Every structure is written in structure tokens, then in C-alpha cells.
Amino acid sequence: MQRTKFATLFRLWHWLMAFSVFGLLFTVLLRETFLNKKEVAAILTEKLATFGVTLSSEQAITVAKAIRAPMWEWHYIFAIVLGLSIALRIYLMATKEAQMPLLKLLQAEGMQEKMKTGVHLLLCLTIALLTLTGAFYYFKGALGFEKETVHWVKEVHEFLLQPLLLFVTLHIVGVIRHEMTTKEAIVSRMIHGDEVQ
Ligand code: HEM
Ligand code: HEM
Structure with a gap:
């Protein structure tokens, strides 16, 4: 059976959206696991204590958030890519290239x-x-x-x-x-x- 093809811009929209959504999900996964502020704070408190340095729980959380911050910036970078893909889909719908x-x-x-x-x-x-x-x-x-x-x-x-x-x-x-x-x-x-x- 002859199938209609997916146009180039339609495919670009689809993969841009899939890529950004997976990227956003990955940042959430890291935030909930390896870079979870409570767990990082607990590691900091425990390891620094072995060097004789004590941290209050607020200080430990502040440092843990600072460690997490560069990773979480990617939530916003992927958000921009997602925004671009949505704009592309709206353009495709406006020009009747997508329904x-x-x-x-x-x-x-x-x-x-x-x-x-x-x-x-x-x-x-x-x-x-x-x-x-x-x-x-x-x-x-x-x-x-x-x-x-x-x-x-x-x-x-x-x-x-x-x-x-x-x-x-x-x-x-x-x-x-x-x-x-x-x-x-x-x-x-x-x-x-x-x-x-
Ligand atoms: C988070 C990731 C993804 C999102 C948000 C997403 C979203 C979408 C949406 C909204 C459509 C419907 C397009 C339309 O006809 O208007 C679609 C179609 C499609 N997607 Fe995805 N997709 C994702 C991941 C994937 C992956 C990983 C694959 C391949 C394994 C895939 C393969 C397809 C295919 C083949 C179609 C065409 C289906 C058809 O018309 O029969 N998508 N996708
Ligand atoms: C697939 C799409 C997205 C998913 C699955 C997602 C998921 C999440 C989750 C689960 C959180 C909560 C993290 C936590 O507190 O543990 C979060 C926070 C946030 N997300 Fe998203 N997000 C998505 C898209 C976006 C987009 C497009 C933006 C636009 C800028 C955005 C901006 C934010 C902001 C500002 C926060 C709050 C961060 C904070 O101050 O704690 N997200 N997101």
C-alpha cells in the first residue's frame, strides 16, 4: 500500500519535541536521585564531619542546591527547545501542513x-x-x-x-x-x- 510521507518539518517537529521531553524527564530523574538535595546534603554533612567540619542542615542544603543548580539549568534549556518545537507545530497547523x-x-x-x-x-x-x-x-x-x-x-x-x-x-x-x-x-x-x- 502506498503511504503518504511525513514532511521534513513535521519530522523535525516530532523529534525536537521528543528530544526535549526526554531531556526534561532526565533532569527530573537526576533531581530526584543522584542530585536530590536532601541526599547530597546528608553526604556533605557526613563526609565533612570526618574532617572535623560541621555544617548546619540549612548550610548543607544550601551547598547541595548550589551543586544541583548547573544541572537544573538544563531543565530550562530543554524547556526552550520544547517551546521552539511547539512554535513549529503551531506554524505547521496554521499552514495546514499538520492537523x-x-x-x-x-x-x-x-x-x-x-x-x-x-x-x-x-x-x-x-x-x-x-x-x-x-x-x-x-x-x-x-x-x-x-x-x-x-x-x-x-x-x-x-x-x-x-x-x-x-x-x-x-x-x-x-x-x-x-x-x-x-x-x-x-x-x-x-x-x-x-x-x-
Ligand atoms: C516524549 C517523546 C514523544 C512525544 C512527545 C511524541 C509525540 C507524538 C505525537 C503528538 C504524535 C502525533 C503526531 C500527529 O500526527 O499529529 C506522534 C506520532 C508518532 N510518533 Fe511520537 N512522540 C514521542 C516519542 C516517540 C518515539 C520514541 C518514537 C519511536 C519509537 C515515536 C514515533 C512516532 C511515530 C512513528 C508517529 C506517527 C504515528 C502515526 O501517525 O501512525 N515517537 N508522536
Ligand atoms: C516535559 C515537560 C516537563 C516536565 C516533565 C517537567 C517536570 C518538572 C518537575 C517534576 C518539577 C518539580 C521538581 C521538584 O521540585 O522536585 C519541575 C519544576 C519546574 N519546572 Fe518543569 N517540567 C517540564 C517542562 C517545563 C517547562 C517547559 C518549563 C518552562 C520554563 C518548566 C519550568 C519549571 C520550573 C520553573 C520548575 C520549578 C523549579 C523550582 O524552583 O523548584 N518545566 N518540572
């Missing part, structure tokens, strides 16, 4: 197609909300908000990690299933874009 995810779902025929486009829509919505809440919290000072009054925005941002992980997993499982049960080679088409027979 609105909701429209794709409404036009989908058959259970499988509905499930696939449904996951795509949920993925896009979650990423859009993560970007809006993240950017709002990042610029809270410039927008004239106190940290305490907009703390709930950070909580929403943090909570959205869970649906994101779920939808990314469903997406990748769906893609692998499609790849293994059809001869459509969607992954290679999403990479090189060529039409395949």
Missing part, C-alpha cells in the same frame, strides 16, 4: 485509530499544560506574583509528570505494536520520511 490533534481524533475511523489519536491528543494537552505552568512559574517574579501565592502552579506542574509518563509510555508501546504488527514501517518513515510500498 489539530482534536480534529484528527474527531475524524478517526475505527477503534485503533481513535485510541491512537486519543493518546496523541492527551500527550499534546499534557505537554501544553506543563509548558504553560512551567513558564508561568519561571516568570512569576517578572509577572508580579509572590512565590507563596502561586505555589499551587508548581504543584500542578509537578503532578502533570504522572500523566505525561503514562501517555509517553502508551505512545511508545502503541508505536512498537504498530511496527511489529504491520508492514507500514512508521518509525523509519518518521525518521527518513520516504514513501514506502
Whole structure:
């Protein structure tokens, strides 16, 4: 069967978004594990004590945060890449080179197609909300908000990690299933874009 190809800019959008989302997830993973401020503070307190240096828990946390800071800068660098990919997708939708995810779902025929486009829509919505809440919290000072009054925005941002992980997993499982049960080679088409027979 002749398949329509994924256009170059469409593929660029897809991989830019996937790359930035994986990058953002990696920074969160590091923040929760090796560079967790409480664990780093505990190591600092323990090791410095062997040299006869004592640190209060506030001092240890301050140093641990300073160690983590250059890594966490990458959360914002990947956020910029994600922002660029969203701008590209909006451009593609405006020029009719890509469809609105909701429209794709409404036009989908058959259970499988509905499930696939449904996951795509949920993925896009979650990423859009993560970007809006993240950017709002990042610029809270410039927008004239106190940290305490907009703390709930950070909580929403943090909570959205869970649906994101779920939808990314469903997406990748769906893609692998499609790849293994059809001869459509969607992954290679999403990479090189060529039409395949
Ligand atoms: C966090 C990472 C990812 C995100 C956010 C993401 C997002 C998306 C979205 C929103 C679509 C629907 C595009 C549209 O038709 O409007 C899509 C399609 C697709 N994605 Fe991903 N994706 C990710 C990772 C991956 C990975 C790792 C693979 C390959 C293993 C992949 C392969 C594909 C393929 C082949 C399609 C086309 C599906 C089709 O139309 O049948 N994606 N992706
Ligand atoms: C895939 C997308 C993203 C995911 C999964 C994600 C995840 C997270 C998580 C889990 C946290 C909480 C970390 C913690 O306190 O332990 C966080 C914090 C934060 N994120 Fe994101 N994020 C994403 C995108 C963004 C974007 C696009 C921005 C925009 C600038 C952003 C800005 C922030 C900010 C400002 C914080 C608060 C850092 C702090 O002061 O503690 N995030 N993010």
C-alpha cells in the first residue's frame, strides 16, 4: 500500500519535541536521585564531619542546591527547545501542513485509530499544560506574583509528570505494536520520511 510521507518539518517537529521531553524527564530523574538535595546534603554533612567540619542542615542544603543548580539549568534549556518545537507545530497547523490533534481524533475511523489519536491528543494537552505552568512559574517574579501565592502552579506542574509518563509510555508501546504488527514501517518513515510500498 502506498503511504503518504511525513514532511521534513513535521519530522523535525516530532523529534525536537521528543528530544526535549526526554531531556526534561532526565533532569527530573537526576533531581530526584543522584542530585536530590536532601541526599547530597546528608553526604556533605557526613563526609565533612570526618574532617572535623560541621555544617548546619540549612548550610548543607544550601551547598547541595548550589551543586544541583548547573544541572537544573538544563531543565530550562530543554524547556526552550520544547517551546521552539511547539512554535513549529503551531506554524505547521496554521499552514495546514499538520492537523489539530482534536480534529484528527474527531475524524478517526475505527477503534485503533481513535485510541491512537486519543493518546496523541492527551500527550499534546499534557505537554501544553506543563509548558504553560512551567513558564508561568519561571516568570512569576517578572509577572508580579509572590512565590507563596502561586505555589499551587508548581504543584500542578509537578503532578502533570504522572500523566505525561503514562501517555509517553502508551505512545511508545502503541508505536512498537504498530511496527511489529504491520508492514507500514512508521518509525523509519518518521525518521527518513520516504514513501514506502
Ligand atoms: C516524549 C517523546 C514523544 C512525544 C512527545 C511524541 C509525540 C507524538 C505525537 C503528538 C504524535 C502525533 C503526531 C500527529 O500526527 O499529529 C506522534 C506520532 C508518532 N510518533 Fe511520537 N512522540 C514521542 C516519542 C516517540 C518515539 C520514541 C518514537 C519511536 C519509537 C515515536 C514515533 C512516532 C511515530 C512513528 C508517529 C506517527 C504515528 C502515526 O501517525 O501512525 N515517537 N508522536
Ligand atoms: C516535559 C515537560 C516537563 C516536565 C516533565 C517537567 C517536570 C518538572 C518537575 C517534576 C518539577 C518539580 C521538581 C521538584 O521540585 O522536585 C519541575 C519544576 C519546574 N519546572 Fe518543569 N517540567 C517540564 C517542562 C517545563 C517547562 C517547559 C518549563 C518552562 C520554563 C518548566 C519550568 C519549571 C520550573 C520553573 C520548575 C520549578 C523549579 C523550582 O524552583 O523548584 N518545566 N518540572
